[in-house]
Amino acid sequence: MKPEDVLRIIADARGTAICIPTMTTSPAWRTLAPNDLSIACVGFMGGASTLGLGLALGCPSRRVIVFDGDGSLCMQLGSLPTIAGVAPRNLSHLLFKNNVYHTSGAQTTPGGEGVDWVMIAKGAGYRDAFAVSTLDQLRQRLPTILEGEGPIFVELHTGLSEKTPMTDRGGVPFPQQVETLRQRLSA
Amino acid sequence: MAMPESVPAPLIIDTFKDLFRAERGGGHRRHDPLGWIISVPDTHQKSVLAALDKERDLRVLTCSTEDEANGVAAGLWMTGEPVIVMIQHAGLYASVNTLRGIAMDGKVPVFYMIGLLSREADKDPRESKHSMVRYAEPLLDLFGVPHARLEGPDDVKRIPEYYRLSRERRGPAAVLVGLPTN
Numbered sequence: 532m533k534p535e536d537v538l539r540i541i542a543d544a545r546g547t548a549i550c551i552p553t554m555t556t557s558p559a560w561r562t563l564a565p566n567d568l569s570i571a572c573v574g575f576m577g578g579a580s581t582l583g584l585g586l587a588l589g590c591p592s593r594r595v596i597v598f599d600g601d602g603s604l605c606m607q608l609g610s611l612p613t614i615a616g617v618a619p620r621n622l623s624h625l626l627f628k629n630n631v632y633h634t635s636g637a638q639t640t641p642g643g644e645g646v647d648w649v650m651i652a653k654g655a656g657y658r659d660a661f662a663v664s665t666l667d668q669l670r671q672r673l674p675t676i677l678e679g680e681g682p683i684f685v686e687l688h689t690g691l692s693e694k695t696p697m698t699d700r701g702g703v704p705f706p707q708q709v710e711t712l713r714q715r716l717s718a
Numbered sequence: 719m720a721m722p723e724s725v726p727a728p729l730i731i732d733t734f735k736d737l738f739r740a741e742r743g744g745g746h747r748r749h750d751p752l753g754w755i756i757s758v759p760d761t762h763q764k765s766v767l768a769a770l771d772k773e774r775d776l777r778v779l780t781c782s783t784e785d786e787a788n789g790v791a792a793g794l795w796m797t798g799e800p801v802i803v804m805i806q807h808a809g810l811y812a813s814v815n816t817l818r819g820i821a822m823d824g825k826v827p828v829f830y831m832i833g834l835l836s837r838e839a840d841k842d843p844r845e846s847k848h849s850m851v852r853y854a855e856p857l858l859d860l861f862g863v864p865h866a867r868l869e870g871p872d873d874v875k876r877i878p879e880y881y882r883l884s885r886e887r888r889g890p891a892a893v894l895v896g897l898p899t900n
Contacts, residue, residue, distance in 0.1 A: 584790050
C-alpha cells in the first residue's frame with residue numbers, strides 16, 4: 532500500500548477524530564487534511580503515541596488516531612504497555628510499517644521486516660490488534676478503526692511515502708499547531 | 719546553609735489538589751479527576767506516589783519513560799486538563815530532547831517535580847559528590863528552565879508558583895525535591 536492512499540481513506544472517513552501524524556506521514560497529511568484537528572510530531576523521537584494518549588484521555592468522547600512509524604515506535608516502545616495499562620477506549624494506534632527510517636535515509640529499522648508488531652501490541656495488552664496489507668482490507672476494517680473499542684493497534688504494511696519531513700519541509704510550526712488544537716478542543 | 723527537611727506527602731498532595739481546584743474554577747465535574755499526575759517512579763517521592771494510589775480526586779498514570787510522561791502531559795494540557803509530571807533527576811537527563819521539543823520549542827507548559835535522589839542534606843546540591851544531583855540545576859539553567867527547591871514544608875508554595883509560571887511562560891518549569899518525602 533502507498534501510505535498516501537491509506538491516509539486518503541482515513542481522511543475521508545475520520546469525521547471529528549484528532550489525528551497525529553509523525554515523520555513521513557506528516558507532509559502528505561497536511562495536504563490531505565489541512566484542518567485544525569491534527570497535530571504533527573517531528574523532532575521528539577517517537578512521541579506521537581504518548582501525545583495521542585494524553586489527547587485521548589483528555590477527550591474521551593472523541594476518537595484519537597495516531598499515525599506512528601515503525602522507526603518512531605522503536606524509540607518509545609514502552610509506550611505500548613503505558614497505553615494498554617490505561618486502555619483509552621477512543622484511541623486507535625496505526626503503525627505505518629515500511630521497515631526503514633525513511634526520513635534519515637532509509638536505514639533498516641531494528642529487526643526490520645521481521646518484527647511482528649501485532650504480537651507486540653497484543654502482548655502489551657492492547658484490546659485489539661491486527662495487520663492490514665491491502666486497501667480493501669483497510670476499508671473493511673475502517674469501522675473498527677474509527678469506532679471500535681480501543682486501544683486498537685493496526686500494523687499497516689506500506690511502501691515508502693513520496694515525501695518526508697526532510698524533502699518537504701514546511702507546514703504550520705508545531706507551537707502554532709498546539710495552540711490551534713488547544714483552542715479548538717476548549718471551544 | 720539551612721538544613722533541608724523532608725516534606726510530608728499529604729501536604730504535597732493537598733497542594734496539588736488546591737492548585738488543580740483553582741485552575742479548574744467552577745468547571746469541575748464531580749466524577750472526573752481534579753487533575754492528573756503523570757509519573758515515572760521516583761524513590762525520593764515514593765511516599766507521595768504511595769499516598770496518591772489511595773487518592774480518588776487525582777488520577778495517576780505511570781509511564782515507562784520520562785519521554786512518554788512529557789508526551790502524555792502535553793496531550794492532556796491541550797485538552798485543558800491540569801497535569802503535573804513527577805520524575806527523578808536521572809529521568810530528567812534521559813528526556814532532555816523531549817523536554818526541548820515539547821516544552822521549550824513546542825511552547826507546551828510542563829511542570830515537573832524532580833526528586834534529587836542521593837542529595838546530601840548537609841551540602842548544597844551543586845556541591846554534591848553525586849553527578850546526578852550536582853548537574854540537575856546547571857542543566858535546567860542551561861536550558862533556561864525556571865526552577866526552585868523544595869527544601870522543607872515552607873517551600874510547598876513553590877509548587878503552585880512554578881506550576882503557574884510554566885503556564886504563563888508556556889514552557890517548562892520545575893521544583894526540585896531536596897530530601898525524600900515522608
